[in-house]
Amino acid sequence: xxxxxxxxxxxxxxxxxxxxxxxxxxxxxxxxxxxxxxxxxxxxxxxxxxxxxxxxxxxxxxxxxxxxxxxxxxxxxxxxxxxxxxxxxxxxxxxxxxxxxxxxxxxxxxxxxxxxxxxxxxxxxxxxxxxxxxxxxxxxxxxxxxxxxxxxxxxxxxxxxxxxxxxxxxxxxxxxxxxxxxxxxxxxxxxxxxxxxxxxxxxxxxxxxxxxxxxxxxxxxxxxxxxxxxxxxxxxxxxxxxxxxxxxxxxx
Amino acid sequence: xxxxxxxxxxxxxxxxxxxxxxxxxxxxxxxxxxxxxxxxxxxxxxxxxxxxxxxxxxxxxxxxxxxxxxxxxxxxxxxxxxxxxxxxxxxxxxxxxxxxxxxxxxxxxxxxxxxxxxxxxxxxxxxxxxxxxxxxxxxxxxxxxxxxxxxxxxxxxxxxxxxxxxxxxxxxxxxxxxxxxxxxxxxxxxxxxxxxxxxxxxxxxxxxxxxxxxxxxxxxxxxxxxxxxxxxxxxxxxxxxxxxxxxxxxxx
DNA sequence: ATAAAAGAGTGAATACTATTAACCATGTGT
DNA sequence: ACACATGGTTAATAGTATTCACTCTTTTAT
Numbered sequence: 283x284x285x286x287x288x289x290x291x292x293x294x295x296x297x298x299x300x301x302x303x304x305x306x307x308x309x310x311x312x313x314x315x316x317x318x319x320x321x322x323x324x325x326x327x328x329x330x331x332x333x334x335x336x337x338x339x340x341x342x343x344x345x346x347x348x349x350x351x352x353x354x355x356x357x358x359x360x361x362x363x364x365x366x367x368x369x370x371x372x373x374x375x376x377x378x379x380x381x382x383x384x385x386x387x388x389x390x391x392x393x394x395x396x397x398x399x400x401x402x403x404x405x406x407x408x409x410x411x412x413x414x415x416x417x418x419x420x421x422x423x424x425x426x427x428x429x430x431x432x433x434x435x436x437x438x439x440x441x442x443x444x445x446x447x448x449x450x451x452x453x454x455x456x457x458x459x460x461x462x463x464x465x466x467x468x469x470x471x472x473x474x475x476x477x478x479x480x481x482x483x484x485x486x487x488x489x490x491x492x493x494x495x496x497x498x499x500x501x502x503x504x505x506x507x508x509x510x511x512x513x514x515x516x517x518x519x520x521x522x523x524x525x526x527x528x529x530x531x532x533x534x
Numbered sequence: 535x536x537x538x539x540x541x542x543x544x545x546x547x548x549x550x551x552x553x554x555x556x557x558x559x560x561x562x563x564x565x566x567x568x569x570x571x572x573x574x575x576x577x578x579x580x581x582x583x584x585x586x587x588x589x590x591x592x593x594x595x596x597x598x599x600x601x602x603x604x605x606x607x608x609x610x611x612x613x614x615x616x617x618x619x620x621x622x623x624x625x626x627x628x629x630x631x632x633x634x635x636x637x638x639x640x641x642x643x644x645x646x647x648x649x650x651x652x653x654x655x656x657x658x659x660x661x662x663x664x665x666x667x668x669x670x671x672x673x674x675x676x677x678x679x680x681x682x683x684x685x686x687x688x689x690x691x692x693x694x695x696x697x698x699x700x701x702x703x704x705x706x707x708x709x710x711x712x713x714x715x716x717x718x719x720x721x722x723x724x725x726x727x728x729x730x731x732x733x734x735x736x737x738x739x740x741x742x743x744x745x746x747x748x749x750x751x752x753x754x755x756x757x758x759x760x761x762x763x764x765x766x767x768x769x770x771x772x773x774x775x776x777x778x779x780x781x782x783x784x785x786x
Numbered sequence: 787a788t789a790a791a792a793g794a795g796t797g798a799a800t801a802c803t804a805t806t807a808a809c810c811a812t813g814t815g816t
Numbered sequence: 817a818c819a820c821a822t823g824g825t826t827a828a829t830a831g832t833a834t835t836c837a838c839t840c841t842t843t844t845a846t
Contacts, residue, residue: 301813301822308823324666326578331803341804343824351804409750410662414576424755458762466756483753483763491743498661501735503676504718510710511735553793553842560794583832593833595795603833 309347311337316358321402325355325411355406359415362403367429369396374433376532382437384528387516389433390489391533394496394512401497409494424469431470431482438482442474446524449477485519561599563589568610573654577607577663607658611667614655619681621648626685628784634689636780639768641685642741643785646748646764653749661746676721683722683734690734694726698776701729737771 298306315336320328330351334341348354373392377384397404405411407426441447452460455477463476463483472479492515495501496508505511517527550558567588572580582603586593600606625644629636649656657663659678693699704712707729715728715735724731744767747753748760757763769779 299814305823329803330805339823340825342806342826345805346823405662408752409746410657412750412752424752427752427755456762456766458759459766462757462759462762466753469755483757487743487747487763487767488740489743490747491739491741494661494746495739495742498664500660500664500676500679501718503679503721505714505735507710507714510708510714511739514708514711515739551843557794581832582834591794592796594797594835597834598794 305347308337308339312344312347312354313357313361316354317361317403320355320358320406321400324402325406328355328358330354356415359406359411362400363407363425363429366396366400366403366407366426367433370430370433373533376534377528378530381528381530382441383520383525384531386434386437386523386525387520387528387531388533389437390516391512393430393489394493394508397493397497398508404493404497408490409497428470431466431472431486434482434486435470435472438478439472439474441523441525442478447478447481448524449475449481452476455480481523485522488515488519557599560589560591564596564599564606565609565613568606569613569655572607572610572658573652576654577658580607580610582606608667611658611663614652615659615677615681618648618652618655618659618678619685622682622685625785628786629780630782633780633782634693635772635777636783637689638686638775638777639772639780639783640785641689642768642771643764645682645741646745646760649745649749650760656745656749660742661749680722683718683724683738686734686738687722687724690730691724691726693775693777694730699730699733700776701727701733704728707732733775737774740767740771 312333315333316328319332319336328351330341330344333354334344344354348357370389370392373388374385377388397408402411406415412426438447442449452475455463459480460476463479466472466483467474467476467479472482492508492512495505495511520527564585567585568580571584571588580603582593582596585606586596596606600609622641622644625640626637629640649660654663658667664678690699694701704727707715711732712728715731718724718735719726719728719731724734744760744764747757747763772779
């Protein structure tokens with residue numbers, strides 16, 4: 283947290299004015315209420331009117347803070363994204379800095395746990411809610427792909443540098459896939475051969491499938507607890523990368 | 535299609551009465567309009583009022599046909615489910631009856647193609663829309679898991695009967711997973727060892743991940759065309775099952 | 787054939803929602 | 817102290833779902 287001050291355009295650092303403080307408070311409150319309502323009722327049940335009621339203003343007042351309902355959803359989206367990345371990052375930092383296996387395992391587990399505890403938010407960030415938010419205005423779609431891809435990518439980079447990965451040579455990859463892998467690599471900012479990028483995507487495809495199964499609950503009638511499938515998958519993926527399950531994995 | 539007649543409670547087979555015919559027509563029209571609007575605007579953009587406008591009645595009239603908006607969505611859900619299963623079944627029947635590899639490949643490809651062509655409907659059947667619809671009233675959640683699982687399951691059953699599958703023995707499966715696999719097997723009505731059920735679930739997890747990636751479009755900035763990843767996955771999964779890509783695969 | 791019953795639609799009413807516009811009070815800075 | 821920017825209000829418009837009472841038509845039973 284930064285100190286309660288802000289650099290003005292003239293360079294002075296001033297204490298927040300009363301108005302600025304109130305504005306920041308209301309914005310924070312509104313977003314927090316919106317987040318809670320969305321989690322409880324689903325994003326489609328999130329209404330400006332309900333948020334206005336709870337924060338004690340009339341609905342039109344919120345237009346001074348967000349560009350309508352879409353803007354409110356977008357604000358929630360941004361907040362949730364930050365929280366999500368924070369939690370995954372923390373899970374990684376909780377591991378031994380040299381234990382890539384534990385880092386990958388913990389990161390993936392953190393993604394799963396957060397997604398299960400925040401299903402509506404998962405849908406917003408990585409599911410069907412995403413295209414709607416993304417379609418909103420600008421080009422902010424791939425923030426998750428970029429940040430989460432970057433986080434996993436740094437671990438893959440380290441494995442690659444240490445020569446611990448077996449990956450296909452460029453010539454052995456489906457030519458139709460090569461430009462796609464290159465685009466992904468450039469966008470996420472990875473710096474290793476596309477064969478390694480390929481490994482990443484194959485892993486992500488499996489992780490993402492398990493996440494969606496668990497969150498959307500299609501098979502919940504049988505797989506009520508997703509952890510057994512998850513741990514089997516992790517063993518599988520770590521083995522795929524030439525790693526083994528770390529004995530020092532730290533999960534909260 | 536049955537002839538335009540119907541068996542009454544007294545056993546007589548009568549031609550449809552005028553009222554019944556009109557009712558059937560309006561219901562068909564309303565569902566078709568609803569399906570189109572949902573596909574165009576998303577399920578959240580599907581309104582009773584819009585449907586009523588297009589079919590030429592006032593909104594309350596639709597309450598004679600559906601139990602409110604939720605009932606309309608549910609009706610669309612049921613229709614879409616039937617259409618989906620129909621298309622996948624047809625894709626299988628287009629293959630050589632003895633070529634399991636082609637059947638599995640074609641079925642999976644049909645699922646992908648349909649899902650991409652019907653993203654909103656996919657979300658309804660197998661994504662975030664599903665819990666909402668499922669939560670509606672009764673126990674109709676696992677119709678897709680049951681029917682699609684059954685379709686794939688019959689192919690796995692045949693492979694198993696022919697002794698072509700390598701699968702883990704019950705003792706080699708994570709004990710936490712065993713009861714889950716049993717429940718799944720009973721619910722879907724499969725009749726082979728849970729080790730084979732395990733293979734199915736592992737395959738489905740991967741297929742589902744690819745589907746969600748393609749439909750929700752998180753990585754569309756790079757993987758605009760999902761077919762290269764799909765074909766690689768199919769080679770992988772078929773290999774996993776001890777099969778090879780069929781040279782006689784027939785896709786439309 | 788006629789009367790009763792059932793069904794399908796309408797219109798009105800209630801209660802939500804978003805969004806815009808005009809307006810007012812107050813905090814901020816000169 | 818004054819001018820202005822800001823943040824809120826109320827009012828109005830328009831769209832939504834849903835329920836209820838009522839009417840007209842079709843079907844069914846006597």
